[in-house]
Structures are given as C-alpha cells and as structure tokens.
Amino acid sequence: QAAWCVLPSRVLLVLTSQKGIQMYESDGSIMVYWHALDVAEHLPVHADASSGLSAGTSSGLVLVFDIPPKGTNITVSEVLEQHHDAITDIAAELGQAPDGAGDLVTADDAGTLCIWSTGEEFTLLSKIPAFGCCCASVKLWNGIVAAGYGNGQIRLYEAATGLLRAEVNAHARWIYALDLAPQTGKLLSGAEDSFVHIWKLSRNPDTDNVEIEHCHAECVTDTQVCGARFCDPEGNSFAVTGYDLSEIYCYGRA
C-alpha cells in the first residue's frame, strides 16, 4: 500500500510492503525511516494533522509514529495492543466529533472496531465487538462510525458509546471500499457484487437517531469493484476501480 501522509509540517510518502513500513520524503528522494516487520501482508496506513501517523500490522498492533517537522528522527511513540487480528483499516474523524466521541477508529480481520481519542497519548474509548464478519473498511464522521463488512452489510455505530445505530443489508458480496464526503455526509460503498451505492448519513435533531438513506445505485457490469472514492468533498462525483480492469471509471452527477 502507498499513501501520501499530509502532516502539519511536512508530507511523507509511506509505503507498506513485504519489507515493512518505509517512509520517504515527498519527492521520494530519501528514505527517512524503515520499520521492518516479520510477517508482511496488507498494512493500512493513516495520517492526519491531529492524530499523526499510524499504521496497522497483520498481528493486530497499531503503531503510532512520532514525526518531527524535519529530518529522520522518526520513532514509534506508541504501540496499541487492543486488536488480536490483522488490522484492515484506520480512519480519522472527518467532520466534527461531538464531546466524548473519539477521533480515530481502527478495524480488524475479525470485525472488532476500536475507537480512540488521540492527543498526548492514545486512549481507548470504546471497543465494538465483532459479530462474526471481517470488517474491511471503516470511516468516521461527526461521531458516527461507518463500517463495511465481508458479508455485504454496512453498520453505523455511535463513536462515543460504541452502540449500533443502523444496519444496512447493502451488498450481496464482500464490501471492499467505503468513502465519505465530509461536506454532505454522503457515504460511498463498493463491493464485489459489481455495485457501488451512495448513501446519505445524517442525525435527526429531535430523536438524536442516526439516519441513513439510499441515494443511488450504480452497477459496474461484470466488474468486481475493488476501490471506490469520491472525487470531491461534496460527493458529486466518484471514481471506481475493479479486478482485471485497466481503467478507472469516473462518474458524475448529470
């Protein structure tokens, strides 16, 4: 996996591979850090201004890195040991977290989700137990955790309490990708069943219930969708990739 990690003071190119985690200056010129790992599989990486840079391992550890504004003095500042299975995804709060809600969520192969508050130190706020299904993708917005599972379900949880607020029988196959448009709360889901769906998340101000409604379905004929991303922060356009597909398909509102 490769990711641009945009931090307040610098941009790093982070590559995860069989050798472990490697970090480069944004022009790829110098390798500034290398954390070797024994078993190498898919390693999710996440970075943002508030939570810094974190990476998940296949043994379930979440490594949090301390990145100085310049130079190569990068160290592992924390090792979070709450998961027992390979980390599948890490996501940070994309909107405004209500009081008490966490700002980072980590998901694993078994389907367990952990919600953290970041800051000086990472603190575990709540742990959402697995229900027997792998969680491959997760997003956090305005205190709502959106999780996509291998059995095709999307579930919404309250980040502050870990309570289940919505359950959607969204897809007929494994959900590979979730993306969220922070300005509107639109959620994009892509799965192996060839479908991409757009949903709208919201909070009912009277009941304080989390709501989710279906906006649009797109069938990418004969394609198992592997990646799906909004192309703008309002969610008016999105791009899709699939297995055996050498093109990226872009969709926009007419």
Added chain:
Amino acid sequence: MSARTLPLLFLNLGGEMLYILDQRLRAQSIPGEKARKDEWTDVDRKRVMNDIITTMFNKKFMEELFKPQELYSKKALRTVYDRLAHASIMRLNQASMDKLYDLMTMAFKYQVLLCPRPKDILLVTFNHLDAIKDFIRDSPGILNQVDETFRQLIETYSCLSAGEFQLIRQTLLIFFQDMHIRVSIFLKDKVQNSNGRFVLPISGPVPWGTEVPGLIRIFNHNGDEVKRTEFTTDGNYVTPQREGSFDLYGDRVLKLGTNMYSVSRPVETHMSGSSKNMASHAKENIVPNPLAKEELNFLARLLGGLEIKEPGGGETGFRLNLFTTDEEEEHAALTRPEELSYKVINIEATQEPGRRAELSRILGELEVADPRPASSGKGED
C-alpha cells in the same frame, strides 16, 4: 499475499486437467476389440487417469506442496503440469499442452472469481477431489492417498478466518490477472463475454451468511429498532437454501468445480482478443526474473517428489490430441501469439554448472523409485 495458496491452486488446476483429459480420452477411444495397436481404449484411459492421479497425490510431493510458500510464476507451475501430464503412456505435443493449460487456468479463474464467499474456494477444491475419487473408485490404494490429502486440506484450511480466505482468493486472482483467453464452452453458455471477461451475475442466491440487499434498520440509543426502510436495485437476489458441507463426504451444494465437460461438448479456445495486454506480457518476458533461482529451487523440490514413470522397453507412448485433427494442432502451434507462449522451463538446459549438478542429482533420484512392476504392454493394469 498468502503463503497458503499453492495447494489450492495446484489441486484445483490438477482437477480441471483431469476433467479435460478424461473427456478427450473418451472422445478418442475405440472399443477394445476393434482398436489397432496405436489407438486408445477404455482400459488405456483408466490407466492414464490412474497413473496421473497416483503421481499427483504422491506423499512426498504433497508434503512439499503444503509447506507455506509463495506462488511462483505461471512458467514454473506450467512445468510441473507438463511433467504430470506425461506421468503415463500418454504424450502431448506442445500445442495440445498449451491448449490444455489455457483451459485449466481459465476454468479455475472463473471458479475463483465467482466464489460467493471466500471460504467457498474450499468447496470448489472439494468438488474437484470428489470427482477425482470417482475416477479412481476401483483402486483402493490410490483412493487412500487422495483421502489423506483431503484430510490434510481440512486440517490446514478449516480453521482459517474469512479474512485469511479472502487473502488466499486475492492471491489467486492476482495470479490470474489479465488472462482473457476465450473458451468456447464458456462463450456458448454465456458465462464469458466475447472480450474474454467473465459474466458476473447480479441475481441468484446470496452467499451463505449474507442477507439479500435492500433493508435498512435504524436503532435508538436503547437498542430498539425504530424504523425500517427498503431500497431497490437492478439486482435480483434470493436467500440460499443450505450451506455446503466441509466434511470428507457431503453435499457441497456449490456447482463450481464440478465437471462441466462431456463427450458431446468439445472444448476449443480462441487465441485472439488479448492484444490489449501485449504490453504487459512483453515486459514479463524481457525483464530478467529475480526469482529465477528460487523458482528453480521450487521446481527441483516439487518435481523431486514426483515419481514419473518413463515408458519402458519398446513402448513409445500414445499421443493425445486436444484438437480435432492433427492439422489443427499443427496450425495452432504455428499461430499461437507470442505473448501467450508459456516458455516452459527446460531444466536440462540450465547453464549454471552448480545448479545443473543439483538438478541432475534430483532427476537421477527419480529413477530410484519404489519397486513397481515394469510396464510392458498397454493392456496391463
């Protein structure tokens, strides 16, 4: 990538190979009393199937196979099947072997792609093994070997999580990526498009453990369901009837991995339609493979476990043609596009002296097999 993929890849491809060989041998067989000395009979067919299956499920070979390891290149794997296909009195020309391998790989690619759940890849494997056991049902000795492998599969894979199976599935899909050879039986059944891509149905039963899409449920902070809404799509899914069995014996329910060939449905492949991928294939042939040494080691280990019977005495082996006529086979050999050539690794042609000595030693060991009755005539069991 998963280091547990090879046994599943090998056994399923092997299963497809046996389906195809069985169909072609039946299509070309002549009733015993009418056959000339160089024509196939039913007895020959059974013998070939027995020989290949015995070689495939050889204990030492299986031990090597089940060791955690990376998947090697298509070239390396193809070399193993070349050897396997020649484990008996049957001989295949290059063109027929190429066609056989094309059919095997496209069939298994289709099965992996359409697996409802990642775990169902195991059911596909069991379907192949169930069929293999039927091929040799009159030979208890070989049946035992196959059951042993069956048990080892159950032991190795039953406890894996869905995530681990999905990783295995992804490893396989990457191995098969960009292969779009058109198979006429797939085109006729409309499971493959004319551009070589497989048709992914958006109807039928959902995987076991998945709900039919459409329902949205909202819960309040007490956990009570307070609202239900539905959405519709073009998909037309239904609930599955039951789950397939993962035991040694049982109804697998899933049809993927069962024998789709029969004597009346000859299988052809079309070579065109893959020109878009020429660039990627060309690259693969030019860049020296950094894993070449590891591949040779892998082949040496794996083939070291294969006890290949060379035809003894005056027996020259009987040629099986995967095409309808000899002329067709010749034509196929001449017109096969460059990017689709498998460039089978020829072990004897290795230049490096040290490697050559090592491989010669292993190949030499193949001659010193367990004492077995020498093959003296095609009629002997």
